[in-house]
Amino acid sequence: MLNKINQIRKTKVFIHFIKKPLAVTALVVISILFLGALFAPVIAPQNPYDMDKLDLANSLLPPIWMEGGQSPYFLGTDVQGRDIFSTILYGSRTSFLVGISVVVISGLLGGGIGLFAGYFGGIFDTVVMRTADTVLSFSKTLIAMLLLGVFRQSSVILVILAIVVSDWVQYARTIRGEVLSVKEEEYVLASQAIGGTSLRTVFKHVLPNSVSPLLVVAAVDFGIAIMLEATLSFLGVGIPVTQPSLGMMISQGRNYLYAGKWWLIFFPGLTLMALVFSLNLISDWLRDEIDPKVKNI
């Protein structure tokens, strides 16, 4: 074990990573938020979606350091007496769930489609790429909103699917571009020449050599998916009201902002921002690491 750790410590990627204080901070922030979300039921002083635990007498309490603040409501409460801190923990669970699911489903779907489109070309490639162009020219927010709004149903799974509908496209485009250059490489030609089947060539030689840019896309996309879920929930077409979501917290808190109850929005907003900002910092670092040529973009 120790041996292994020492090995990792000597790798180039690790050394580069440690030298980037912003990337390290971002990873620490994400880890804390992730652990908080994962262990929400253990950490949270209150289960904000258990109606029996809510008491309207505790409604709209300010954070604990302000006058009128009460323990254990560390960051204050909302209008229904929900503990803000607990709701944030539960809400970021939804954020992580949606983010991870969107990245995995879109990555596999888009990655697979792009891989085959790039390798085999032909009419399939044309159709896929034109579809991608079309989807890209409309906004993801609009497409997901229309899908959810028109069918008038909402659940976490539907939100994930509505985002995936337009999200797979960027994975497909990215990997296709890579595949187009990789498939002319000599090792691919060699694999074809010794009679390797197409599938073997694709999975054994083309895929491993064209997959790394997808990591950068995935890191950015993780943040975008989380923002999109928050936006949809904010607009009232995302996560159902009976479930926690950072976007919905902000939407509900908006009505009390004019009355100076800033904590209803400030803390969930800060969490959302910290999450997406950290993911973008990491994707920036990944991009420098994987492809120093595009460092500037």
Added chain:
Amino acid sequence: MGAFIGRRILQGIIVLFLVSFIAFIIFQYLGDPVMTLAGRYATQAQRAEVREALGLNKPFYVQYFNFLKNAFQGNFGMSYVTKVPVLNLILERLPASLELAIVAEAFAVILGISLGVFVSANPQNFASKFLMTGSLLGISLPTFLVGILLIYIFSIILGIMPTSGRGETVTILNFWRSGLLTFDGWRHIILPAFTLGMFQMALLFRITRGAMLEVLGAEYIRTAWAKGLKGKSVLFKHALRNALIPVITMVGLQFGQLIGFSIVTESIFQWPGAGNLLLNSMYESDFPVVATYVIIVALIVVILNVLVDISYAFLNPKIRY
């Protein structure tokens, strides 16, 4: 060149047909037009009558064909809620949305490009490093959060900006109600336009910077420096012109995104535009409005994309194929 443009236009038309088909399904099969038009307490016979009048008894392809025929004549049906022709409803709201989008885009382009040039010229400057991290923060903030934050700071705490609406408008050319001709209108548009344009600005800033850094390393730039040209001349005349091609493409392509975000912005600032109309129609299941909105947005996006492709071909001789 002609073939290239022709192909792009053809693709645009195919996209429009696909979108119109989706809109048709929303229009005809979601919600219940018979229930809405005949009323909840209509008899069986009255319902049949309405169904007959709407052509709902006819085969699927005939219905779609009729839908297209009506759409070409600008007839998109009546709103279920307000009982007004849908097209009028949307066209009345469109100027507000377009003005907001154009001001936001202009703000994003001007600020994004000039900051990008500044940073590429002074990469080691402290301000540049600050701007780079700041721009990352700019693409990390959800639009709705930015809007709420701006309202809180400028309207509630400082009290210098209006929180919602369009302010005083002037009607020009008989149909276009413009807020850009009055001081009050400008005061109202600043916060929403900034909210809408911020993401775009951060993006354009990063793309301009990347493109500039690439161009600044080229031989002809070294030649320009060697000739003893002034920094300004090298930066703007030689470098920026060549760096602008990807930036212009981005501006055109991102307009569709802008429309998506404008729905959020319009909802926060209660901007009386088409995006806000769409959102409310969705809440009220007013499907003809939703369907028509989809078609109009698709039309705008497709036309813009074709224009971008054409201008791209003119700007960059390499891709004239």
